[in-house]
Amino acid sequence: FEWLKYNCDWLVRTVPEIGSGITAGIPDYPWWFGVDSEYALKGYMAIGQTEAVYNTIALLDSLSEATNGNGRIVHEVSTNGAVFNPGNINETPQFASLILEVYRWNGDKAFLKRYFPTVKKGLEWLMTENDLDGNGFPDGFGMMEIHGLDSEMIDVASYTQRAFADAAAMASELGENALADEYNKKAEKLREAINSEFWSEEFNSYADFIGTDQQALHLIEDAIVRADTLDKPWAVAELDATKKAILANPSETPRPFVLHHNWVINTPMEMGIADPDKALKALETAETFVNPFGVFVTGIDRDESAGSDDGSFKGSKIFSYTGAVMTLPTGVQAVAENNYGRPDQALNYLRRMSRTFSYALPGSMYEVSPDYGMITQAWNIYSFAFPIVQQFFGIQPRASEKKVVITPQMPQAWPKASLEHVVMADNAVSVYYETTTHGYKIRVEQDQPGWEILLRLRDESEHQGSMNIVGKEKGIPRDGYYEISTTESELEVQVSFDPS
Structure with a gap:
C-alpha cells in the first residue's frame, strides 16, 4: 500500500503546452488514457494526491472537448496531443462518477460547476447517439477489447446506471432539481433492467452482453477457436452447448448471452446495483475464475490453477494478454465483495495481487499477474x-x-489496524481499530473539530448476541446499523457482544 503511493507519483507526466496527468503504465504506456485515469484517480483521492487528480481531469476534459466537443471522453492520447481513440462507450459515464467522487472528497462547488456541463453533454451523447433502440443500454465497446463485443455490454450498462445516479446527486447539489429527478428515474429504471434483463439463472451470473443470435453465434465461433488453441476443453464444450441451445431456440429479438465469462460481468456488484441474492450467487460463481494471483480477464481462458488459493503458477514466456490475470479485475472483485458485506473474501483478492509485489523491481507491481x-x-x-x-x-x-461517514468492516485477519491522516478538503481523519476479548473498539480522530463524524456500526446481534456500545455518545439504531455522531476532535466507542 505504501509503495503503490510512490508508484502513483512515478506515473505523472507533464508536457509543456499540453498539460499534466497520470499515464497508464510503465514502460509501454507512458501516455494518457481516459478509463485508466477514471479508475486510478479514485484511488489517488483516497491517498491524498490531489494535484495529480485535478491536473488529469483538466487534461482529459480539455482534450475531450477539443477532440469531440460533445461530452464524449477520449480513450487514448499520446503525449504529443494526438488522439488515438476518441473514446469507448464506458469512459463517458465513468467520467461522471469520477467527478462526484472527487467532489465528495473536496467539497469544492466551483469544481463541480466546472465539470458538470461536460457530464450533462456526455450523458446526452451517450443516450442519443448510442442507445438506438431506446432501451436504456448504450451500444458499443466497453472494457473488453474483443472484436465483435460492441453490442449492449454489461460494464457499459452498469457504469451508465451509476453515472445517472451520480449525475442526479450533482444536479441536486447545484440546484437543478428537475434534472436530478429525471436522472434518478433513469438510474432506477436501469438498475431494475440490469437485474432482470442481464441476469442468467442458468449460469448464476450476469451476462457478458445483450445481442442478436447472429452476433452471439459469430462470437461463439471465435471463442471456440480461442479456447481450443489454449487447450481449454471445458470451455469448448460449454460454448458448443450454448451454440446448440441458440440454434434450437432461436430469438428474433436481442437477448443476454454468457459466453466469455469476462471479468466485467462483476461490475453490477462493483457498482453495488446487483440485487443482494443475485450478487451473492454471482460472487460465488466468480470464485471459479481465479488463480493464485487474481481474476482471469476472460474466464474461458482459466487454467488448471483456477479456483485455487495456493500453489505456484507460471505464465507464458511470451508477452500476451490472452489467458491473462490482471490487477484491475481482481481489485474490482475486492470492491464487489466488500459491497455485499464480505471483507474476508475482499482481503483474499488483495492478498492474491500482493503475491506479485516486487516481481519486476523493488516496490512495484505488475499490470498482469504475476x-x-x-x-x-x-x-x-x-x-x-x-x-x-x-x-x-x-x-x-x-x-x-463538512461531514465524514465511517462504516468500518474489517476482515477477521486484521485484529488491529489503523489508517492515519486521510485528507479531505481542509480536514483529515485517522481511524484506529482493535478487537477485544468479546468485541472491538474504534477511535476516530479529526484535525478540524466542527465537522460531523458519523460512525455507523453494523448491528451484528443476530449472529453475535446482544450488542453493547459503550462511549461518550449514544448509538441510535437505524437501517441495520447503530449510528454515533460527534463534532468533537475524537470519537471512541467499545463494542461487546453477550452470546447469552
Missing part, C-alpha cells in the same frame, strides 16, 4: 486504496457538508 505487462500500472491504486480506505476502514467523506 509478471506480464506494465511493471507499474495506474489502476493498481484503485484496486487497493478503494477497498482499504473506503470499505475496510469505511471512510466516506461528504466534504460539502
Whole structure:
C-alpha cells in the first residue's frame, strides 16, 4: 500500500503546452488514457494526491472537448496531443462518477460547476447517439477489447446506471432539481433492467452482453477457436452447448448471452446495483475464475490453477494478454465483495495481487499477474486504496457538508489496524481499530473539530448476541446499523457482544 503511493507519483507526466496527468503504465504506456485515469484517480483521492487528480481531469476534459466537443471522453492520447481513440462507450459515464467522487472528497462547488456541463453533454451523447433502440443500454465497446463485443455490454450498462445516479446527486447539489429527478428515474429504471434483463439463472451470473443470435453465434465461433488453441476443453464444450441451445431456440429479438465469462460481468456488484441474492450467487460463481494471483480477464481462458488459493503458477514466456490475470479485475472483485458485506473474501483478492509485489523491481507491481505487462500500472491504486480506505476502514467523506461517514468492516485477519491522516478538503481523519476479548473498539480522530463524524456500526446481534456500545455518545439504531455522531476532535466507542 505504501509503495503503490510512490508508484502513483512515478506515473505523472507533464508536457509543456499540453498539460499534466497520470499515464497508464510503465514502460509501454507512458501516455494518457481516459478509463485508466477514471479508475486510478479514485484511488489517488483516497491517498491524498490531489494535484495529480485535478491536473488529469483538466487534461482529459480539455482534450475531450477539443477532440469531440460533445461530452464524449477520449480513450487514448499520446503525449504529443494526438488522439488515438476518441473514446469507448464506458469512459463517458465513468467520467461522471469520477467527478462526484472527487467532489465528495473536496467539497469544492466551483469544481463541480466546472465539470458538470461536460457530464450533462456526455450523458446526452451517450443516450442519443448510442442507445438506438431506446432501451436504456448504450451500444458499443466497453472494457473488453474483443472484436465483435460492441453490442449492449454489461460494464457499459452498469457504469451508465451509476453515472445517472451520480449525475442526479450533482444536479441536486447545484440546484437543478428537475434534472436530478429525471436522472434518478433513469438510474432506477436501469438498475431494475440490469437485474432482470442481464441476469442468467442458468449460469448464476450476469451476462457478458445483450445481442442478436447472429452476433452471439459469430462470437461463439471465435471463442471456440480461442479456447481450443489454449487447450481449454471445458470451455469448448460449454460454448458448443450454448451454440446448440441458440440454434434450437432461436430469438428474433436481442437477448443476454454468457459466453466469455469476462471479468466485467462483476461490475453490477462493483457498482453495488446487483440485487443482494443475485450478487451473492454471482460472487460465488466468480470464485471459479481465479488463480493464485487474481481474476482471469476472460474466464474461458482459466487454467488448471483456477479456483485455487495456493500453489505456484507460471505464465507464458511470451508477452500476451490472452489467458491473462490482471490487477484491475481482481481489485474490482475486492470492491464487489466488500459491497455485499464480505471483507474476508475482499482481503483474499488483495492478498492474491500482493503475491506479485516486487516481481519486476523493488516496490512495484505488475499490470498482469504475476509478471506480464506494465511493471507499474495506474489502476493498481484503485484496486487497493478503494477497498482499504473506503470499505475496510469505511471512510466516506461528504466534504460539502463538512461531514465524514465511517462504516468500518474489517476482515477477521486484521485484529488491529489503523489508517492515519486521510485528507479531505481542509480536514483529515485517522481511524484506529482493535478487537477485544468479546468485541472491538474504534477511535476516530479529526484535525478540524466542527465537522460531523458519523460512525455507523453494523448491528451484528443476530449472529453475535446482544450488542453493547459503550462511549461518550449514544448509538441510535437505524437501517441495520447503530449510528454515533460527534463534532468533537475524537470519537471512541467499545463494542461487546453477550452470546447469552
